[in-house]
Amino acid sequence: MGSAMEDSLHYNLLAAHTLFQKTFLYRLNREFPELLPGQPKIIDYLMSHPHSFQRKIAEGCLIEPATLSPILEKMERSGLIRRDKTADNRKNSIVSLSENGTRLGLRLRELFLETETAVCVGITPDEQERLLRILRSIQKNCRKEPA
Template sequence: MKTPFYLLVYKTFHAQKNRIRPGMGTLGLSTGQPKVLSYLMRHESCLQKELAEAFDIRPATISHILSNMEEKGLIYRQASPGHRRAISISITPRGREAHAQWQTLCHAVEKDALAGFSPQEQEAFSSYLCRMYHNLTGNTID
């Protein structure tokens, strides 16, 4: 019997996660932190609510992630100019270094995952995943 598509996606996601997780621990990063670092590398600083919206997670969840990141010296929070009671989140030099190490890890796993795929197949595959995400959420991946 042919494996259903949803199961192919699910199993592939978990295989990738299982390859990346040990490296996350080595880098001192926990679940959710790499995506925050990546977002801050692209946006320099942002509001906490922007992070929650960007990742489709509850504000309480992002607050917990940020507290842990602040304790590790990966980010810092400060009052946001022009926004009463809003807190601006920024990345620290230590956070930039952790992000660089994270990127190295991800590129190594990606290289293994895409072995044997031509550049054209990789581009098509990326396009398909972006379309699937849009179909499921109505949002685009930049």
């Protein structure tokens, strides 16, 4: 590997993430221009983890809890989610997708899959699986490091 920035792992990880996100957001904004940054990730998380505590959503979406609260407030006002206080813990609410949120979540998942398919042209299923394993290892190692 050369020493040029474009040959470095950090640059290529960041570039792949940024370009994927731009590609996805372009597709998303054509269909759902009202969605704000962070909301698709939260909706996708809630599709897989219904009825989640806010702190778990923050952890799962890699969002600071202080950043998450205003996003959830906007999502609640727009009817995408509902927040229910628990009897034993009044400070922490359980967040769930509304019917509209679930409908949107199903379409978001289709958009994610369409985007993945488009950007993985020429990459075999075996290579995609290997990449997924490598990315999971990188995430695991990053979680061991102090942030």
